[in-house]
Amino acid sequence: MVRWICLGFRTSCFGFTVTNWRLIGQDNIVAFLAKSLENGNLCHAYLFSAPEHSGKTALAIRLAQTLNCIGSDPPCGVCEPCRRIASGIHSDVQVIGLAVNDEGKSKTEVTIEQIRAINHASSMPPYEGKCRVFIIEEADRMSTGAANALLKTLEEPPPNVVFVLTTSRENLVPETVRSRCVKLKLASAPRTEISQYLEKDLGFSAERAGLLARLSQGRAGWAIIAAADDAVLAERKENLDRFAETLESDFDFRFELAARLATRFGKSRVEIYRMLDQWLSFCRDLLLIKLDINDEVVNTDYMAALERLSSRVGTTEARSIIGSLSNTRQYLEQNASPRLALEVLMLGLPLLGGSLKKSG
Structure with a gap:
């Protein structure tokens, strides 16, 4: 059950413009949230969903700034609360992500200890601002214990506290948690x-x-x-070149690669997910070229390689590759054996010769 709370104060957003929030392509959601603020009430919990790096946490930060802003046109971005929130040092605004272990590596889930800590903090009144805001990133990665602990607080929310959960996989957030949040799906920015x-x-x-x-x-x-960060595109180039090399390789190479990727998956899942997504994007472009829809191609800097591959792969085969990549990502998300899932993928990719790697 979603609960609407009176914040005990009214945020002056009557003259607001969406540009204050400095978010690209999210005018409708910003307008919805601003209207709630104008009325002096807000839901106690929101679930922001969108693909990775779509602005979910940025939107949550802007909401926290607006709730605590002391400027005349919130979020002003320049008052002390706005600046402290943006810097991550405001005592009433916390961002909770995946915990880090003793070796400095991210854990695979949001832990019950993290949720218990924010449950305790939420029971106390705001220390330096008007409202406490807890932003839980990757809410789909909460452990069962963490989700159950959060549920108790969502069922009986404290006053002047807002929870914002973010996820790129809304379907994996427990239904009991989802049903107690207002669900807002961020738009794809033009x-x-x-x-x-x-x-x-x-x-x-x-x-x-x-x-x-x-x-x-x-x-x-x-x-x-x-x-x-140039490293982002450098990693993409490495991943796409690896894909081209894989298509040209024999099964010995592929099984060795599957073993290396499975080991890497154990250390950093997000890197392998990102690689698979880039392979999938590349193959989607391949299918678009096969269907003569070149205007929608994303990887335009790899057009020459895509056209070379298009001459050697049929439409049905392109669809099959896309299906194999999608299934592999799904299997990994469902905790299948990484090595087995990746080996099955390697067996399903076509065996090609020649050179595909050149991007120009």
């Missing part, structure tokens, strides 16, 4: 808006901004990260 922001606000060339906007597939956060 390619033109992302490109314009990168070009006009960040100063990138029109060509680079256009490429990043395409590659982002509506994820503004990804585009901004990739624009600032």
